[in-house]
Amino acid sequence: MQTSETDTRRGLFLALGAYAIWGLVLPLYMKALNHVSPLEIVAHRIIWALPFAALILVHQGRLAHTLRYFGHLRTLSLAALTAVLISINWGVYVYAIVSNQAIDAALGYYINPLLNVALGAIFLRERPSRLQGVAIALAVVGVAIMTIKAGGLPWIALVLATTFGTYGLLRKLVKVDASEGFFLEVAILFPIAIGTLAFVTDVHFGAIPYETVMLVIAGPLTAIPLILFAAGARLLDFATVGILQYTVPTMLFLTAVFLFGEPFGFWQLVAFAFIWSALVLYAVTLIRQAREERRRRRGASTQGGAQFPDPKTDA
Structure with a gap:
C-alpha cells in the first residue's frame, strides 16, 4: 500500500511538472520571443527537439x-498525420501567445476534453453518459456566445481543440509509446522545419546571442513536458489525470489576464461560465467512473478470493 501511495505522489509530481511547463513556463517563454516570427519559433522547436x-x-x-519504424509504412503514415496536427497546434498556440490572444488559447484547451468525448463517440463508438452529453451541449453554448457576442468565431480555440483532440485520437492508433512517437513526429517534421526557415525574412537565430539560446532551448522545452506527462500518467488513475489537465488552461487563463493584461x-465571462460549468459536469463523470472502477475491482477481488463448493463433489 505504501508503494502505491508513493507511486501516486510521484505521478502527481511528474504530471504537475508537465502542466506547470505547459500552462505557465511556455506562455511566458513564448511571450519573451513575441518579436520573433511564430514560424521561426515553431521551426526551432522542432529542430532542437529532435x-x-x-x-x-x-x-x-x-x-x-x-x-x-521508418520501414513500417502504416506506423510512419499515422506518425506523419499526427506530426502535421501537432505542428499546426504548436504554430497556432505560439501565434496566440505572441499576438495577445492567450485567452482564446486557454478556451481551446478547456474545450479539448469535451471534444475528446465527442470524438470518442463518433469514431470509437464510446457512448457518452448523460452528464457528458449535457457538458458538451454547455460547451457548444459557450462557443456560440463567444461567436455571437464576444467578437467573432474563436478560431484559435477551435483549431487548438480540434488539432489536439484529433492528435490524441490518432495516437491511439499508433502502437508506439510517448517518447518513440514524439521522436518519429519531430524526425518527420525536421526537413520541413529546415525548409520553413528559408521563407522567414526577418531571421533572429544567430543575430542576438540570448535569442539564439532561447530558440535552441525551445526544443527541449517542447519535449520535457511530454515526457513528464507520459511518465506521470502511467502512475495515476484516469480520473486524476482528467481533472488535473484543467490546470493548464487555468494557469494560461490567469497568466493572460493578470500578467499579459489581455x-x-x-x-467572454458569460461564455467561460458555460465552459467552466461543462467542465464541472465532466469532472463529476470522471469521479463517478473512477468509483465504479474501484468497486468493480473490489468485487472481482472478493469473488476471486471466495471459496465456492465444487458441484461435482457435492453430487
Whole structure:
C-alpha cells in the first residue's frame, strides 16, 4: 500500500511538472520571443527537439528499435498525420501567445476534453453518459456566445481543440509509446522545419546571442513536458489525470489576464461560465467512473478470493 501511495505522489509530481511547463513556463517563454516570427519559433522547436528526443531514446536503449519504424509504412503514415496536427497546434498556440490572444488559447484547451468525448463517440463508438452529453451541449453554448457576442468565431480555440483532440485520437492508433512517437513526429517534421526557415525574412537565430539560446532551448522545452506527462500518467488513475489537465488552461487563463493584461469582457465571462460549468459536469463523470472502477475491482477481488463448493463433489 505504501508503494502505491508513493507511486501516486510521484505521478502527481511528474504530471504537475508537465502542466506547470505547459500552462505557465511556455506562455511566458513564448511571450519573451513575441518579436520573433511564430514560424521561426515553431521551426526551432522542432529542430532542437529532435536531438533531445534521440538522446532520451539512447538513454532508454530504444533508439535502434524506434528507427525500425521508418520501414513500417502504416506506423510512419499515422506518425506523419499526427506530426502535421501537432505542428499546426504548436504554430497556432505560439501565434496566440505572441499576438495577445492567450485567452482564446486557454478556451481551446478547456474545450479539448469535451471534444475528446465527442470524438470518442463518433469514431470509437464510446457512448457518452448523460452528464457528458449535457457538458458538451454547455460547451457548444459557450462557443456560440463567444461567436455571437464576444467578437467573432474563436478560431484559435477551435483549431487548438480540434488539432489536439484529433492528435490524441490518432495516437491511439499508433502502437508506439510517448517518447518513440514524439521522436518519429519531430524526425518527420525536421526537413520541413529546415525548409520553413528559408521563407522567414526577418531571421533572429544567430543575430542576438540570448535569442539564439532561447530558440535552441525551445526544443527541449517542447519535449520535457511530454515526457513528464507520459511518465506521470502511467502512475495515476484516469480520473486524476482528467481533472488535473484543467490546470493548464487555468494557469494560461490567469497568466493572460493578470500578467499579459489581455482584455476580458462581460460576454467572454458569460461564455467561460458555460465552459467552466461543462467542465464541472465532466469532472463529476470522471469521479463517478473512477468509483465504479474501484468497486468493480473490489468485487472481482472478493469473488476471486471466495471459496465456492465444487458441484461435482457435492453430487
